[in-house]
Amino acid sequence: MLLVLAATGMCVLTQLWNPSSDVTYGFVIAPLVLSVVYRSVGISIGANVIIAIAWAVTWNLTGLTVTNHALLTHLLYVPILSIALSITQQRALRKLSAYHESLHERVQEPHDAMRLVAEETSLRAKSEAELRRQHSLLELILATVPDGIFLKDRNRNVLLANRALCDHNNMKLEEILGMPSEGATPRGMRNLSRETDEAVLRDGVHLRKEYVWENSDGTVQYWDVEKMPLLENSKIVGILGVARNITERKEAEKKLKEQEALMLHASRLSSMGELAAGIAHEINQPLYSILNYARAVKNTLDGPREPNLEDIGTWTGQILEEAARGGEISKRLRSFARRSETQREQASLSAIVQESIGFVAGEARSSNVEIQSDLADELPSVRVDRVQIQQVLVNLMKNAIEALQNHDVASRQIVISTRRVPEGVEVVVADNGPGLPADQTVDIIEPFFTTKNEGVGLGLSISNTIIEAHGSKLSCSTNAWGGATFEYTLAVCENQFSQNSTG
Amino acid sequence: MISESTVYVVDDDPQARDSVCALARSMGVPTKNFPSAESFLDFYRGQPGCVVTDYRMTGINGLELQESLHKRGSEVPLIVVTAFARTSMTVQAIKNGAITLLDKPYDDDDSLWQAIRTALAEDDSRRRQKQECAEDQQRIENLSDKEREVLDLMLLGTSNKAMASKLDVSLRTIENRRRKVFSKIRVETVAELVALVLKARNRPTVETASRSIS
Numbered sequence: 001m002l003l004v005l006a007a008t009g010m011c012v013l014t015q016l017w018n019p020s021s022d023v024t025y026g027f028v029i030a031p032l033v034l035s036v037v038y039r040s041v042g043i044s045i046g047a048n049v050i051i052a053i054a055w056a057v058t059w060n061l062t063g064l065t066v067t068n069h070a071l072l073t074h075l076l077y078v079p080i081l082s083i084a085l086s087i088t089q090q091r092a093l094r095k096l097s098a099y100h101e102s103l104h105e106r107v108q109e110p111h112d113a114m115r116l117v118a119e120e121t122s123l124r125a126k127s128e129a130e131l132r133r134q135h136s137l138l139e140l141i142l143a144t145v146p147d148g149i150f151l152k153d154r155n156r157n158v159l160l161a162n163r164a165l166c167d168h169n170n171m172k173l174e175e176i177l178g179m180p181s182e183g184a185t186p187r188g189m190r191n192l193s194r195e196t197d198e199a200v201l202r203d204g205v206h207l208r209k210e211y212v213w214e215n216s217d218g219t220v221q222y223w224d225v226e227k228m229p230l231l232e233n234s235k236i237v238g239i240l241g242v243a244r245n246i247t248e249r250k251e252a253e254k255k256l257k258e259q260e261a262l263m264l265h266a267s268r269l270s271s272m273g274e275l276a277a278g279i280a281h282e283i284n285q286p287l288y289s290i291l292n293y294a295r296a297v298k299n300t301l302d303g304p305r306e307p308n309l310e311d312i313g314t315w316t317g318q319i320l321e322e323a324a325r326g327g328e329i330s331k332r333l334r335s336f337a338r339r340s341e342t343q344r345e346q347a348s349l350s351a352i353v354q355e356s357i358g359f360v361a362g363e364a365r366s367s368n369v370e371i372q373s374d375l376a377d378e379l380p381s382v383r384v385d386r387v388q389i390q391q392v393l394v395n396l397m398k399n400a401i402e403a404l405q406n407h408d409v410a411s412r413q414i415v416i417s418t419r420r421v422p423e424g425v426e427v428v429v430a431d432n433g434p435g436l437p438a439d440q441t442v443d444i445i446e447p448f449f450t451t452k453n454e455g456v457g458l459g460l461s462i463s464n465t466i467i468e469a470h471g472s473k474l475s476c477s478t479n480a481w482g483g484a485t486f487e488y489t490l491a492v493c494e495n496q497f498s499q500n501s502t503g
Numbered sequence: 504m505i506s507e508s509t510v511y512v513v514d515d516d517p518q519a520r521d522s523v524c525a526l527a528r529s530m531g532v533p534t535k536n537f538p539s540a541e542s543f544l545d546f547y548r549g550q551p552g553c554v555v556t557d558y559r560m561t562g563i564n565g566l567e568l569q570e571s572l573h574k575r576g577s578e579v580p581l582i583v584v585t586a587f588a589r590t591s592m593t594v595q596a597i598k599n600g601a602i603t604l605l606d607k608p609y610d611d612d613d614s615l616w617q618a619i620r621t622a623l624a625e626d627d628s629r630r631r632q633k634q635e636c637a638e639d640q641q642r643i644e645n646l647s648d649k650e651r652e653v654l655d656l657m658l659l660g661t662s663n664k665a666m667a668s669k670l671d672v673s674l675r676t677i678e679n680r681r682r683k684v685f686s687k688i689r690v691e692t693v694a695e696l697v698a699l700v701l702k703a704r705n706r707p708t709v710e711t712a713s714r715s716i717s
Contacts, residue, residue: 285516287608288584292522295616299529315525322518365515365559 148243156181188213286326356393374417403433432481509552553622558585580622
């Protein structure tokens with residue numbers, strides 16, 4: 001466009017100087033042709049345009065008249081020449097550039113290689129330092145962790161051990177390295193250690209086991225050892241293990257358990273004390289019957305008439321039954337009072353409930369409280385500590401009886417019901433007493449919470465501890481009677497659960 | 504209808520109840536069982552015999568049963584068997600009369616047996632006495648108004664002469680009426696007469712007792 005404008009301008013200039021000149025055509029056409037040709041060839045246009053213009057201007061200024069033919073020749077000569085020139089020039093340039101490039105490449109190759117080597121060397125040096133740093137850090141960590149860490153090869157020889165492991169075994173690192181596993185393992189752990197090593201090497205499993213053994217001085221050690229396979233190209237080449245001494249923790253746990261058991265035991269004894277009257281009544285019932293039957297037998301034998309042997313048979317049978325009943329009660333009491341260790345067993349919840357009712361029956365009777373049981377049929381058995389669950393039921397019933405004692409209601413009632421729920425078996429103890437203090441339903445289970453003048457207020461807290469140990473929670477609420485309801489759920493025995501759910 | 508002396512056994516423990524029945528049976532006494540004091544009170548209408556009851560029972564307890572019976576005017580002997588004889592309980596029990604408290608289990612193996620025997624004997628003699636008393640009352644009732652006038656004055660220790668002048672009859676008439684009184688009441692001396700009349704008048708009549716029971 002600029003070219004057209006320039007050419008048009010030039011024609012105007014030419015006409016001003018020499019209006020008769022026919023050069024006008026040439027100046028109009030020439031730039032147009034030039035612009036098209038130049039553009040298609042792609043050579044420097046500016047220079048040729050200037051030459052052409054200069055040529056035209058010179059001719060016009062000097063007054064020379066040229067024919068259209070001559071002008072056209074000139075106009076055509078310049079671009080053709082330029083084109084030829086520029087083509088040759090470009091070819092030469094291209095060749096030169098190619099040559100230059102190949103030359104450059106030839107020079108660059110070894111240069112680059114050298115640079116790479118240099119870079120790599122420095123990088124390696126750097127990473128080696130980093131590696132050393134990390135290694136020492138790792139060593140520091142290994143040395144400071146209290147857990148013993150070890151590495152064994154497929155033959156169970158020790159490849160690596162940290163300070164904790166050496167200390168635990170009373171050995172020096174130099175001694176332990178390369179040693180067969182047996183030497184680096186406390187005597188009490190050896191058998192299980194070999195078994196687990198073999199399992200890890202054979203099956204590639206990740207094993208975590210607790211080891212317990214007695215030292216020669218009688219102290220018991222507890223260890224928690226985790227072992228995993230060491231893989232190389234997905235082949236098991238050894239064992240990596242972490243051994244932790246958990247003796248202290250175990251002992252603390254044991255102590256805690258002992259204290260808990262003591263507390264439960266004490267609370268049971270206090271329950272027994274509080275229940276003494278009821279218990280005496282329980283025990284006296286069979287004794288009373290036995291005395292009566294025995295007297296009846298004696299009367300019949302001593303009497304003037306021929307003794308009725310059928311009666312005597314029935315009565316002596318009753319004596320045996322009642323004696324067994326008394327024995328059963330005393331056995332139950334003994335187990336309730338004496339045993340202090342937690343013992344989980346498969347038990348029938350209905351039987352536990354019935355026995356517990358037996359413990360408080362006397363007290364309930366004298367307080368004019370009726371205890372009803374609404375027990376679901378064919379409940380799966382539960383896995384519980386029988387005595388503890390009895391203790392909970394006794395506590396709950398005792399609380400209910402005490403609440404009912406001071407409550408004015410036509411018939412004082414406690415209902416114990418059981419029913420199957422998805423999580424296990426639910427036990428509900430409900431009474432029609434005065435209910436729970438509205439704002440204190442949360443505190444009621446707290447230790448030492450009590451609304452009574454007597455007692456220390458541990459009953460519900462202990463009950464809750466027991467229920468929590470059985471994986472449930474003791475919850476309380478006010479029921480439709482306005483009385484209190486306590487409930488919890490006990491897990492059923494696994495094997496039966498599946499039987500029940502499938503059949 | 505006169506029913507046979509029976510041991511009424513009240514206990515909410517079936518085994519205990521059966522054992523008392525066995526004991527009574529061995530003594531040749533019929534028994535009747537009740538699982539609660541309420542059911543016994545519903546049944547009992549003053550029949551002869553005695554009651555053996557447990558103290559601790561759901562509902563009415565042994566002493567409350569005694570109280571209910573006492574309020575009805577029943578004098579049936581009661582044996583309350585309990586594991587806990589407390590002083591207050593004993594006092595209350597004795598106040599309401601006719602009771603034996605037995606500790607359970609008793610020290611002596613024949614306590615209950617003895618207690619039942621004593622109670623039955625007591626009930627029997629009481630009933631017999633009551634019967635006699637009723638007969639005495641009947642005989643007093645049978646006196647004519649004039650004869651009763653003489654009886655009343657005799658009880659006051661009035662002499663025959665004073666009576667004659669007071670009633671404005673002859674001494675002979677008084678003597679006749681006195682003889683009638685002695686023969687109708689079937690006594691021979693004044694002392695006997697006074698004792699019988701006082702006894703008969705101080706006792707409630709059989710009719711009143713049974714009315715208050717029903």
